[in-house]
Amino acid sequence: MTSENGHGHGNGNGSALPMLTKKDFSSDQETRWCPGCGDYAILATVQSLMPELGVPPEKTVFVSGIGCAGRFVYYMDTYGVHGIHGRAPALATGLATARPYRGVFLTEKGRALAQRVRLRHRLVVDVLRALGVSSEAAEADAEGIEHYVSEHTLKAFAQFLRSQR
Numbered sequence: 830m831t832s833e834n835g836h837g838h839g840n841g842n843g844s845a846l847p848m849l850t851k852k853d854f855s856s857d858q859e860t861r862w863c864p865g866c867g868d869y870a871i872l873a874t875v876q877s878l879m880p881e882l883g884v885p886p887e888k889t890v891f892v893s894g895i896g897c898a899g900r901f902v903y904y905m906d907t908y909g910v911h912g913i914h915g916r917a918p919a920l921a922t923g924l925a926t927a928r929p930y931r932g933v934f935l936t937e938k939g940r941a942l943a944q945r946v947r948l949r950h951r952l953v954v955d956v957l958r959a960l961g962v963s964s965e966a967a968e969a970d971a972e973g974i975e976h977y978v979s980e981h982t983l984k985a986f987a988q989f990l991r992s993q994r
């Protein structure tokens with residue numbers, strides 16, 4: 830929510846936004862941390878800092894993971910994503926690189942990784958098929974095997990497949 834009390838004050842970055850205050854970044858949600866929790870100090874500091882950045886709440890997203898600190902996003906009067914364990918940086922990176930009106934897409938690095946994962950999956954499936962496993966079972970079992978099979982074994986799989994041709 831943008832402050833109505835600025836009346837023409839600048840925000841320090843030359844734009845015509847009204848002056849923002851800590852209140853503009855503070856939601857009406859009751860904070861539910863233990864008394865004395867350090868999260869209170871972090872929240873208060875961030876809410877105080879945000880007006881200095883000159884970016885309005887409606888153009889701001891906070892991303893959190895799980896745990897007590899994950900509730901941080903509810904206490905900021907901005908957009909917020911309460912994400913999953915250990916994935917806040919990935920979610921935030923996705924948000925920062927998202928392109929409006931475009932669906933999910935892979936970065937160059939992501940595409941290369943996806944191709945490696947696909948090849949690994951195909952290799953395991955092909956070995957299982959060569960051993961007589963049904964297509965359905967091979968696909969299902971490869972989903973598990975491909976996650977822990979070693980590079981050494983994968984090389985042996987590839988060698989085995991070549992010997993079958």
Ligand code: SF4
Binds near residue numbers: 861862863865866897
């Ligand atoms: S991190 Fe969670 S459990 Fe620990 S003091 Fe804060 S609110 Fe309480």
